[in-house]
Amino acid sequence: MSKPLNGHVVAITGGARGIGLATATHLAALGAKVVIGDIDEAELPNASLASGAVAHARVDVTDRDSFAAFLDLVEREAGPLTVLVNNAGIMPVGRVIDEPEHIARRMVEINVLGVITGTKLALERMLPRRSGHIINIASLAGEYQFPGLATYCATKHAVLGFTDTVRKEVRDDGISVCAVLPTLTNTQLGSGASGIRGVRVPEPEEIAAAIERQIRKPVPRLRVTRLAGVLVQSQHYLPPF
Numbered sequence: 001m002s003k004p005l006n007g008h009v010v011a012i013t014g015g016a017r018g019i020g021l022a023t024a025t026h027l028a029a030l031g032a033k034v035v036i037g038d039i040d041e042a043e044l045p046n047a048s049l050a051s052g053a054v055a056h057a058r059v060d061v062t063d064r065d066s067f068a069a070f071l072d073l074v075e076r077e078a079g080p081l082t083v084l085v086n087n088a089g090i091m092p093v094g095r096v097i098d099e100p101e102h103i104a105r106r107m108v109e110i111n112v113l114g115v116i117t118g119t120k121l122a123l124e125r126m127l128p129r130r131s132g133h134i135i136n137i138a139s140l141a142g143e144y145q146f147p148g149l150a151t152y153c154a155t156k157h158a159v160l161g162f163t164d165t166v167r168k169e170v171r172d173d174g175i176s177v178c179a180v181l182p183t184l185t186n187t188q189l190g191s192g193a194s195g196i197r198g199v200r201v202p203e204p205e206e207i208a209a210a211i212e213r214q215i216r217k218p219v220p221r222l223r224v225t226r227l228a229g230v231l232v233q234s235q236h237y238l239p240p241f
């Protein structure tokens with residue numbers, strides 16, 4: 001039986017848990033061939049089985065060779081890449097004055113350089129075919145200021161600036177480059193933001209639905225948040241909670 005995402009080959013970084021795993025499950029159920037990559041090798045086999053991914057591999061998005069090998073494996077196992085979801089990210093919490101230098105550097109390496117590297121490697125594969133989707137998982141922290149998350153906010157602002165610029169560079173090449181901006185979401189990463197406890201947060205599956213929408217009908221920035229208890233996806237600025 002034909003499904004809406006039949007024919008798509010999707011690579012997802014940070015796919016072993018959280019938003020990445022929910023997205024793998026969601027897109028695979030809609031007929032995409034999904035391959036998940038993660039630095040956490042131990043979680044990958046179970047995540048792969050649970051999500052219906054066709055393959056999985058260790059990837060460290062901060063290492064260009066590792067990322068390139070991951071995308072090579074995707075194309076060997078599943079066919080030409082049509083969608084890259086740059087999802088891997090970390091969010092250590094604390095006032096910037098207390099943040100050790102190595103933590104700030106790691107955040108920039110994963111959240112920013114990982115997205116830049118992934119985008120370039122995907123473009124190398126997609127540009128000759130003049131088709132493809134690159135979906136970068138930013139955050140509402142890329143448009144707002146959350147004390148305790150200064151460096152994280154900086155990385156997500158950077159991801160949005162990068163995404164918007166690359167979109168313009170490849171505008172005439174048949175490639176869509178866009179972002180999803182989730183609000184605080186119920187994942188291991190999200191649980192670190194203790195300052196906003198008590199707010200009802202979306203489940204990762206609800207973010208996965210927005211990522212699907214960015215494949216079907218891309219918009220530059222798709223924000224996901226709850227307004228008065230109702231989950232909203234919007235192209236327009238929204239309050240973060």
Ligand code: NAD
Binds near residue numbers: 187204
């Ligand atoms: P999570 O911690 O549940 O999952 C992140 C995954 O990324 C983990 O499996 C981890 O092993 C993997 N990862 C970390 N470093 C990596 C690396 N160097 N290479 C490859 N994989 C690596 O987090 P999540 O909440 O699912 O977050 C996914 C994305 O969504 C992140 O970019 C995050 O910034 C963004 N986001 C999350 C929230 C939230 O509240 N959860 C809100 C807005 C945006």
